[in-house]
Amino acid sequence: MTADRDADGRRGGREYDIHVRYEGDDDPKKCTARKLAKFGLADLHRSDRATPYGVVLNPHAERALSPADRDASNLVALDCSWESAGEAMFSLPGDHRALPYLVAANPVNFGRPMELTTVEALAAALCIFGRNDRAEALLSKFTWGHTFLELNEEPLRRYADCEDSTDVVEIQREYLERGEG
Template structure:
């Protein structure tokens, strides 16, 4: 699957997972949104229904600082999708919901689209990739290959459990 990075040069180049993916040949730099754009502000959640488009046109991730990024950062020309709740394994945002690195976001998208081997290749390029997987393995498996409605149900159960709203958890 083709992976693209729009790099805003806002992170330390030595810690930037987007730049690392480009250096290792897993992704290409672009200035344009290509295929599915991972957008944390999108109202639509990535699901297996997006796989055909992702295979055909690829997935784009924006590599920008969480301190600067906002809804206006995204052009909204292409198919934008948000990732369901997952927890960062990276040292900067460890265990914080939704605040994934570029690499974690792309690996998660691949996993959800049932491209697990490709996701694992990305996660194996960073020393904390196993941490991300340990934090999210069960959740990723629950999302894997599912339609949006099913993913939203699982996500709601996870959030309710975290907030203590699910008396059966």
Template sequence: MWDFDHCDPRRCSGKKLSRHGLATQMRVGQRFRGVVLTPKGKKPIAPCDDEVIMLSGLAVVECSWARLDEVPFNKIKGPHERLLPYLIATNPVNYGKPWRLNCVEALAAGFYITGHADWAEILLAKFSWGHAFYKMNGALIERYRTCHTHEEVDAMQELIQQERQEEYDRAKAEKGECTPWSKG
């Protein structure tokens, strides 16, 4: 992981993984040949990324969501930059927020999606709330696992978001709240 020291070291999931020997810190500018999970990726991680992960590993950028503009993403590029698809954070800082995963959640998601549930569970086991990640996101992860390519994961993510929006709209309508298209 590339660590930008944005977090409280006692609460930082990336630093905790390093303390347990489960992550290695890299220098800015250091090349990484594996899959890099970054908000600057163009394609989502997909099961087809498994071969690259097996050969070269999985990396993440340890930084604050509130300070993304301070991160020199141009200096931490890799040949396999990936986004995470729609998943929901279960960490104490961003609980319930879509796409606001911390480092351990991001790494675990990458491992789950590429078929390495055992690796994901080893990482998550170091956190008291870690069990909640798969509990909340398991159905989504399993749907992403049915895909093969980045394009299929993109399409699945769009379908999931559409279904969630429809559920939200239906629940709102059942409560008697007006939707924009039902206002006389």
């Protein structure tokens, strides 16, 4: 079943407030969350308590992110080093969802599945919610940003056309069985 479309033919016309629980343990020059905040595209929060409730992008979550989650008003990511991104770090309040199979385009993890930067994770979620325009706006601040959308064009489109988490997991399984993960 295809998601509802707004007057302009886009899926999901909702605006999402972008929030990042910011740990500050990465190289500040490579930190995508800081760059988003610099351009007014995301709000950084230094504590769990200060971070608003919303859909939390969490690689340890039991449910996959899907278009069924698009009614949230806040989209929340955790920005921390991959070394400290253990399950205990994701104690944020909200509806925790895991992103499905996608490939990184950032210079540090290019071509690696599931090792996305904060901006890639947020952009992927926005695409799944049918807000490619917002995803492109976030990624436009990075020289490699368009590459993320190009590398993941097919899976992002397919995930956005899903009805729920179960459908997303089924499509992800196809990519993993092909040996793409």
